[in-house]
Amino acid sequence: MKGIVFTEFLEMVEEKFGFVTADAIVQDADLPSGGIYTAVGTYPHAEIVALVVQLSQKTSIPIPSLLQAFGQHLFPKFVQGYGGFFQNVTDPFVFLSSLENYIHVEVKKLYPDAELPSFDSHFPDEKTLVMEYRSARGMADFALGLLEGCLTHFQDPSTITREDLAPNGSHTRFVLTRP
Ligand code: HEM
Structure with missing residues (x-):
């Protein structure tokens, strides 16, 4: 999945839930990339899934809504x-x-x-x-x-x-x- 998807996702998380939550989901998702994304890079689709799962656990908002x-x-x-x-x-x-x-x-x-x-x-x-x-x-x-x-x-x-x-x-x- 393209890096732009990750950078925009983390920006949205920061905007809506704050930096602390954004940082925590990156840490807790245990990502092969370490959560460092560039807009033009390509990363495993599983990483966006892991980030969304973490965000859902932290916010109690269902994955489909996120x-x-x-x-x-x-x-x-x-x-x-x-x-x-x-x-x-x-x-x-x-x-x-x-x-x-x-x-x-x-x-x-x-x-x-x-x-x-x-x-x-x-x-x-x-x-x-x-x-x-x-x-x-x-x-x-x-x-x-x-x-x-x-x-x-x-x-x-x-x-x-x-x-x-x-x-x-x-x-x-x-x-x-x-x-
Ligand atoms: C200017 C408009 C659009 C651009 C530049 C664009 C570009 C992109 C890019 C860069 C990706 C990521 C591909 C990857 O990570 O490998 C993507 C994925 C996707 N796009 Fe678009 N897109 C546009 C409009 C739309 C619209 C209107 C829809 C409507 C439903 C859509 C549906 C999707 C979906 C669902 C994915 C996720 C990949 C998947 O489901 O397999 N896109 N798009």
Whole structure:
């Protein structure tokens, strides 16, 4: 997993729970990297899982809620860091339907070792976008937070429903509906 995910996660933990908690989860997660991340480095996916598990134990907040909050936190950072993807885009459905064949493709060019999910998207009608998420890393809760962050960014009142198609967060159908 790319270092940017870790640096942003630890920044969110510091912001929401303070430095002491951020430091404690890094110590207690017993990480091969020692918890020293650079934005362009690549680290085992298991480390983000270990950090989230520690944070959940320390805060008593369930893991899915923490992953969702992290997605909400990360989306505006993507807007800041990758402004090019947002030029001339005013519609979140247009943006999201380009995720699989444009945005994550460009991300993969930037970071060839990025481990990205797949999204199968289609419009059953003009008010509805269906996005089917698949990933061996099972980060559907994180995906939901990113989708919510995206709607917030575009100030879009659409609603999101989710249907888990596998028990471990590895296959989930999201349905976004315009009012
Ligand atoms: C400008 C927009 C975006 C950029 C630059 C971007 C970039 C990235 C990067 C760098 C990673 C980490 C890959 C790794 O660590 O190896 C990632 C992972 C991920 N991205 Fe995106 N992303 C964007 C938008 C989105 C959106 C809108 C979603 C919507 C659900 C999304 C879903 C995910 C998920 C769920 C993962 C975790 C990996 C997995 O599930 O297997 N991304 N993305």
